[in-house]
Amino acid sequence: MKVYKYGDNVDTDVIIPARYLNAPDEKSLASHCMEDIDANFASTVEQGDIIVAGANFGCGSSREHAPLSIKACGVKCVIAPSFARIFYRNAINIGLPIMESPEAAAAIQAGDTVSVDFATGTITDETQGKTWQAAPFPAFVDNIIQAGGLLNSLKARGVAK
Amino acid sequence: MGMTMTQKILARHAGLDQVVPGQLVEAKLDLVLGNDITAPVAITEFRKAGLTQVFDQDKIALVLDHSTPCKDIKSAQLCAQAREFAKEFNITHFYDVGCMGVEHALLPEKGLTAPGECMIGADSHTCTYGAVGMFSTGVGSTDMAAGMATGLAWFKVPAAIKVTLTGKFQPYVSGKDVILHLIGMIGVDGALYKSLEFAGEGVGELSMDDRFTIANMAIEAGAKNGIFPVDDKTRAYLKGRVTRAWEAVEADPDAEYEREIVIDLNTLQPTVALPHLPSNTRTIDQVEGTHIDQVVIGSCTNGRLDDLRQAAAVLKGRKVADGVRCIVIPATQQITLDAMAEGLIQTFIEAGCAVSTPTCGPCLGGHMGVLSDNERAISTTNRNFVGRMGPVSSEIILANPAVAAASAVAGCVADPRTL
Numbered sequence: 198m199k200v201y202k203y204g205d206n207v208d209t210d211v212i213i214p215a216r217y218l219n220a221p222d223e224k225s226l227a228s229h230c231m232e233d234i235d236a237n238f239a240s241t242v243e244q245g246d247i248i249v250a251g252a253n254f255g256c257g258s259s260r261e262h263a264p265l266s267i268k269a270c271g272v273k274c275v276i277a278p279s280f281a282r283i284f285y286r287n288a289i290n291i292g293l294p295i296m297e298s299p300e301a302a303a304a305i306q307a308g309d310t311v312s313v314d315f316a317t318g319t320i321t322d323e324t325q326g327k328t329w330q331a332a333p334f335p336a337f338v339d340n341i342i343q344a345g346g347l348l349n350s351l352k353a354r355g356v357a358k
Numbered sequence: 359m360g361m362t363m364t365q366k367i368l369a370r371h372a373g374l375d376q377v378v379p380g381q382l383v384e385a386k387l388d389l390v391l392g393n394d395i396t397a398p399v400a401i402t403e404f405r406k407a408g409l410t411q412v413f414d415q416d417k418i419a420l421v422l423d424h425s426t427p428c429k430d431i432k433s434a435q436l437c438a439q440a441r442e443f444a445k446e447f448n449i450t451h452f453y454d455v456g457c458m459g460v461e462h463a464l465l466p467e468k469g470l471t472a473p474g475e476c477m478i479g480a481d482s483h484t485c486t487y488g489a490v491g492m493f494s495t496g497v498g499s500t501d502m503a504a505g506m507a508t509g510l511a512w513f514k515v516p517a518a519i520k521v522t523l524t525g526k527f528q529p530y531v532s533g534k535d536v537i538l539h540l541i542g543m544i545g546v547d548g549a550l551y552k553s554l555e556f557a558g559e560g561v562g563e564l565s566m567d568d569r570f571t572i573a574n575m576a577i578e579a580g581a582k583n584g585i586f587p588v589d590d591k592t593r594a595y596l597k598g599r600v601t602r603a604w605e606a607v608e609a610d611p612d613a614e615y616e617r618e619i620v621i622d623l624n625t626l627q628p629t630v631a632l633p634h635l636p637s638n639t640r641t642i643d644q645v646e647g648t649h650i651d652q653v654v655i656g657s658c659t660n661g662r663l664d665d666l667r668q669a670a671a672v673l674k675g676r677k678v679a680d681g682v683r684c685i686v687i688p689a690t691q692q693i694t695l696d697a698m699a700e701g702l703i704q705t706f707i708e709a710g711c712a713v714s715t716p717t718c719g720p721c722l723g724g725h726m727g728v729l730s731d732n733e734r735a736i737s738t739t740n741r742n743f744v745g746r747m748g749p750v751s752s753e754i755i756l757a758n759p760a761v762a763a764a765s766a767v768a769g770c771v772a773d774p775r776t777l
Contacts (some may be wrong), residue, residue, distance in 0.1 A: 211744055257577075279550060
């Protein structure tokens with residue numbers, strides 16, 4: 198599984214430009230994912246690949262199309278030192294795995310082979326032979342993830358009808 | 359321990375006496391907002407989850423403002439989806455072409471936002487309503503769907519940064535300069551996961567439109583929300599607009615702030631943000647003469663009446679320079695009517711500006727002023743990210759309405775004080 202690496206403050210306008218926000222489904226969103234920051238991303242990304250980025254990933258517009266397009270590309274996980282708060286909750290709500298680890302985000306290089314274990318929060322760079330521990334999710338947030346997203350968790354609790 | 363305004367409002371809406379930063383709470387919502395880009399995704403998720411009820415048809419606002427009047431077939435189909443949902447669930451506050459405006463200018467105008475209230479909106483600039491002393495924050499479409507179904511949202515109680523304002527503005531300086539200056543100081547993630555709590559005697563010098571502009575761009579510092587104390591100007595603004603009972607919330611004297619920043623309004627200069635981050639700020643004297651192709655005056659940040667007055671004062675009796683397009687977009691129908699009554703629209707048209715019906719349009723590169731390759735705009739909008747208003751080679755400089763208007767006249771970035 199290969200790594201795509203980007204810098205700080207990757208905003209949702211470059212993750213999915215506004216000109217594609219009227220796309221009818223996630224597959225067409227995926228075909229333009231990261232287009233304005235990395236024109237080759239959508240044509241080269243494969244199932245299970247990982248995005249590693251700098252601080253404040255997903256800043257700007259609240260568009261849920263951004264995590265949706267990344268997820269629809271088959272990206273397994275996004276690793277960053279920090280996430281913009283709307284992107285953070287959107288990723289949790291739709292089930293795109295994200296991991297906060299400043300050390301891993303700094304050390305991992307583009308092209309490295311990286312594996313992640315969501316159950317333990319372990320990030321392993323097989324190329325460099327290093328491992329890191331991502332910040333754990335609070336129990337409340339973990340429950341949403343375990344339920345398969347926000348709406349499922351609310352239905353399971355009987356508060357959404 | 360004392361609480362900030364934001365913490366108090368979240369505590370009340372979560373049914374708790376006390377909350378602390380970092381605590382996760384589930385709060386009751388007074389309003390859930392969506393637009394023609396985010397609501398369709400929420401509606402699709404709502405239906406996919408098999409949901410059949412909204413929590414309160416009077417507490418959901420749907421505003422078709424981003425791609426409207428519809429720019430293409432796909433946008434029209436998204437609007438139709440929102441329209442059908444509004445009809446099916448008898449959504450009271452549904453705003454379509456003809457009565458819609460840019461959502462964050464429209465909702466306060468319609469009295470849908472009041473002090474002490476708690477709301478979410480599937481639009482990042484939902485933080486605008488902190489100007490009236492309420493908690494409001496941007497979320498995604500799934501949160502919106504959950505909010506429509508349950509009237510609830512989960513929040514991590516934010517720690518706070520206190521921003522104390524002192525002094526008075528100099529001419530041609532306004533709310534935009536306060537928030538650009540602040541973002542330049544703390545960075546685009548300087549308030550990440552935190553609230554920006556504005557305070558100090560300088561708040562009283564700000565018009566409500568200044569406060570809306572400042573709270574609007576709290577998100578550009580990464581903040582969860584920005585919030586202002588309620589004063590006589592707030593009460594005067596709410597009078598005749600909000601008819602339900604509301605209760606203002608004040609910060610405790612011993613509320614804790616992670617950081618305190620003081621901004622002296624006297625010393626603020628007209629400030630711009632150069633490409634490609636709102637934190638890339640300069641004072642106007644550092645960038646005068648920079649080439650521009652287009653000027654945009656409008657948006658949820660600076661499309662209100664005060665903003666149009668400031669732009670018109672500069673454009674009155676002058677002409678937009680050859681080779682520059684100047685697009686003026688009053689944010690709501692009421693603002694358009696008020697601007698007409700004051701003669702502002704005539705001033706704009708006589709100066710050679712294009713005046714549009716309300717839309718978010720060019721701010722997000724949607725329509726009504728998309729840039730071409732290598733073009734540069736000076737704009738009163740809120741984001742200057744790569745590709746935001748056009749191709750990746752295009753650029754945006756963020757500015758206040760007077761600076762934008764002066765630049766339209768000069769044909770390059772210009773200082774309204776020396777035009």
